[in-house]
Amino acid sequence: MKVHIKHWSAVAQWRWNIGNTNHDQDDEGDVCGICRVPFEGCCPSCKMPGDDCPLIWGECSHVFHMHCLLKWLGTAASKQQCPMDRRAWGAWL
């Protein structure tokens, strides 16, 4: 018997690698502490998740949507501190 494949669809799933491997399948995932939207979603100013709305990692190990964190660091009130632990923010590249 010969089988001719006429059409096929590939399905892929992606997640940011935030060093948290024990995800359940139906887990909504971790959220950005600033906007409370999942990391795999986008910040409130964006429409498309992914490379256009990336994450930013701090030296202190805390992660946020880059746009959310930059909004915070853009205020004088932030004193350039991580919102989680108030340590001086340094991006981990």
Add this chain to the structure above:
Amino acid sequence: MTSISSRRLRKELSEIQTEGCPTGITLLNADNFETWYFSIEILGESLYQGEVFKLMFRFDSSYPISAPAVQFVVNQESTAPVHPHVYSNGHICASILGTEWSPVLSVSAVCVTLQSMLASCKSKERPVDNDRYVRYAPDNPKKTRFHYDDDTV
């Protein structure tokens, strides 16, 4: 237009509605994303046993990047707790509402902090500069630059 604040507040509201408020806190009104009201009481041993206060949160469009304006409601039905960090007009001198605000804090977290501020109070007194402050206080407590010099109460 959907602002950053309304999206975040919608999430906080649905969390409050599904999981409830922290013990002793009740949502009174959250009809819009500008002003919310809560009742707050201190359960267990404290100087405020049997007293119920009303808290008002005012949000601007950049919440949670900017702190909410939080104060006790003072009118015919409601008063501000007598506490060394609470002025008789309801304004509160608490660092997390000013220089120590962080966008990862939330409405619930603020309520719980204020609850524990009241719970740990040792003597019911007004701030020493109450009369002077209240006479010239702006309507919005965020316009006041408080000095946070006392962590003991």
